[in-house]
Amino acid sequence: MPKDVKVGKAPFQKRKQLERDIEHVTQEMYKRNKELAETNKTLSLLRNIDALVLESHASLKLVCEHITEAITQATDYPFIGLFTRTSHATDEIRLYGWSGKDYLGSDLPTTGRDPLRLRMSDEWLGAPEGNRLLALDHLSPDELSNHMEGSLAEHDRALKQLPVKTIYQVKLFVRRRVVGVLVAGFYTAANEVAESDILLIDRLSDSIGVALDNKLLFEENQRVVHQLRESNAKLRALDEAKDDFVSMASHQLRTPLTSVKGYVSMVLEGDTGPISDNQRKLLNQAFSSSQRMVYLIADLLNVSRLRTGKFVIDPTPVNLAEIVEQELAQLKETAATRSLKLIYNKPKDFPELMLDETKIRQLIMNFADNAIYYTPAGKKISVEVVDNPVTIELRVIDQGIGVPKSEQHHLFTKFYRAGNARKARPDGTGLGLFMAKKVIVAQGGSLIFESKEGEGSTFGFTFSKAKLAVPTKSAPKA
């Protein structure tokens, strides 16, 4: 019989053991599920915070409010506060977001009219690391002054506004610098705050720190953009005022210059009686200088017209070969005084083309004038006008100082002058080549430019003959 008893006991013990095992497994599974639920909550919160920051165009303050609201909704903490720097430049950390209103039943904790501010001299804030639990139920307003800015009365009020026993503070570090402080309030005493809550706040802190830092950088960037826009607007206004002045001054200069040129021309043509060879030479010099000044003023005026949209091309039938001859004639004296050889072989039977004569003259004068000024004495300057089957070309080839390779791409921009050109001729305007390019392109041509520093440059243009063909006159009706 005892045998039977033994047989009956064994299944009972086994069953008991099995029940204990099942209970153990169930509780272990519960524990694991709880951990998973907490991880899930953390991840969900992190995702929400990331989304808030990435998708939000709201201000730093609003982002802080959204973050604290998201944490409160997910955790049910009685108080969540987010202190942040208001900018990277200032040493001030303010309470910009908080949540927990349902339980506190009051507005944002304040010191007077301003949001709560952390005391930057608080040793904890300056320490390289460390989070802390503060037992508020034993904290006096006086002690709070070590951590917060404001008066004792304000601290007293702030403590009353936060009816929590404990707060957990986490410094938010980015690039080893505190960008803010996350504060969670608990109803429980400091030693009763759940480890899982501490862990959750710690895990959120990295992500919130980065979020605040990004928002701060974004807002600072926006401020810089705003300042740049304002500066640009001021500069644009100044530029317009300068252009208006240049335009007005150019008009005023042109009138007396026309008189000077006219009277010099009359004297040269003998209207005031015979003149000696020496007088002619000097007057020719004066005339060509006046002409250069006319072109310079025209450049200034054209720049102004480009801005106002009044720069127009006025094409008429022009013989380029003859124009080149006439313009170079004005520079012969100057070239001779600089011991330069100015070579031009005028082609015969050059076709007439529809070009803006005034502007083309100015352009030729500009290329040739530059060549004379930037070529050392004793060297030569060749001007070539070529009638190709499809195109015509003009090239002014000098043996001058050339343009440094590193500066060539700037050469045709407004007011730009290469370094060696500024040394050789400090009084240049930097407008000649800018306008030359505009004049060529506006008439459908292409610029020719080749240069080697110390060896010389070639400036010119090429035009399609078909594009500039002079329209044939229709035969008169019989």
Added chain:
Amino acid sequence: MIMDIYAQIVEKIIKAQEVIIGPVAVEQALRVPHLKIDWPKHHVSIDGDQAAAVNSLVAVYSELFGQISKEVSKEAAASLVRQLPVGKLPEALR
């Protein structure tokens, strides 16, 4: 007012347990006497002794899942428990 708080405590506890064990949390709560639950609407009411009903609910979970589930229930109810007078506090949440 206090009656509402007990119902809110029950709702909070079921919610917290549901996050961990899923629909089983609601199934177990439905077995607790004096609790009337319309979970799809998150509506909870209590007939009879309110504190006892809360104690029973905490006990149901605790019997199945041990002490840790009791802690979960206490944490879930923490924000509401403080609104109750000490004498009215359910034993299981102390």
